Amino acid sequence: MPPTDPVRPCYRPADRVHGQCHCGHISSIVWTAGKVLVEIQGVIRLSLPITEEQVSALKAGDEVLISGIVFTARDAVHKYLYEDGPLPHGVSLRNGIIYHCGPVVLKDAHGNWKVVAAGPTTSTRQESYQAKIIRVHGLRGIIGKGGMGEATLAACKQYGCVYLHAVGGAAQVLAECVKRVRNVHFIERFGPTEAMWELEVEDFPALVTIDAHGRSLHAEILAASRAALAGLISNA
Secondary structure, three states, X not given: OOOOOOOOEOOOOOEEEEEEOOOOOEEEEEEEOOEEEEEEOOOEEEXXXXXXXXXXXXXXXXXXXXXXXXXXXXXXXXXXXXXXXXXXXXXXOOOOEEEOEOOEEEEOOOOOEEEEEOOEOEHXXXXXXXXXXXXHHOOOEEEEEOOXXXXXXXXXXXXXXXXXXXXXXXXXXXXXXXXXXXXXXXXHHHOOOOOEEEEEEEEEEEEEEEOOOOOEHHHHHHHHHHHHXXXXXXXX
């Protein structure tokens, strides 16, 4: 009987059979540790921190797997940073990635934090803050969902940053990519959902939808959708 575990990217050696996925990438179906996993060739691995040169090499449409330390940031943290609030001692966002996420985090039997859900939240709420935060803190990446607007697009192009779209509705699957909670900041000030969680992730999957060259898949899809709608209306 085939295993029923969730499917997620994997690059560990194991027995495999080759095939082709729906998006045209040559892939391997991998069976290891009792799980079926999918290996997609052509995925770009990013190990944090990342450089401006690495960001510049990314193009809209690239699939990436992110490993290293990411910091969650929702509305409260964005407003705080926009108003020039200082980062906690020892924390730097330079050449790093923030994640628009309010994770569900519980303590295990040993008193250690454990992320049980880590899905992206809608990014457009941070549009009025994001460009300044990219500029001031030297961000190289933003993980979220739904895309962002013109100001963030311009800041990504000017300062060398990318927007990385994570899969909505897969919070528990994405939580499996969080290997440990390194720290939590502002929890007493903002509460657990709005706190800045310092997460060590491994092979966190995302899609580059805004690159550092001024291209936005969100804007392109919106324009194409409007054109298609106009065509349907005119032919009605």
